[in-house]
Amino acid sequence: MQSRPRKPQGSSRPEGSTANVTSAVGREESFGSIRARRTSLFTKTVMWITGLVCTAFLLATLAQAWSNSTLMGKVQQEQQILNKTKTEHDHLKLAAEHYKDPAVIESEARQQLGYARPGEQAVVVINAKSQSQKQAGTHKNTVLQHGYWQDWWQILFGNSGHQ
Numbered sequence: 001m002q003s004r005p006r007k008p009q010g011s012s013r014p015e016g017s018t019a020n021v022t023s024a025v026g027r028e029e030s031f032g033s034i035r036a037r038r039t040s041l042f043t044k045t046v047m048w049i050t051g052l053v054c055t056a057f058l059l060a061t062l063a064q065a066w067s068n069s070t071l072m073g074k075v076q077q078e079q080q081i082l083n084k085t086k087t088e089h090d091h092l093k094l095a096a097e098h099y100k101d102p103a104v105i106e107s108e109a110r111q112q113l114g115y116a117r118p119g120e121q122a123v124v125v126i127n128a129k130s131q132s133q134k135q136a137g138t139h140k141n142t143v144l145q146h147g148y149w150q151d152w153w154q155i156l157f158g159n160s161g162h163q
Helices: 019-025 031-099 102-113 128-144 148-157
Strands: none
Touching: 031 102
């Protein structure tokens, strides 16, 4: 074991003085203790300011990250719209090139609009089945057409033998 030097048994106070009186009257603080307390206050202030600045930077960084995330989502949406628009543009460009051909223009004019060249006779072929359906439809319309007073009669009294 190590032995520590012992304090002398004698008192370091001057003779005739008591501990209570000296501490009650109080000695003024030494310059070193005032300086130590001042340094401690300065250190605490610097630590608080540093903590506040760091907290402000942290909050600003989090806000910027959230803003960047939102903006990236918007950029991706707009990128998708741009790609869709480019695809549609390419499709329309191909269609425009297709319709620049005079043979295509003539074919479309003949089929869609029924145009014919000068000296040609346009012939329209009607399917017999569609012709009979058209005639049946017109026949129904002629049978159903009757006087205005008959419509009122049917509304008021129903279909009681009157047609």
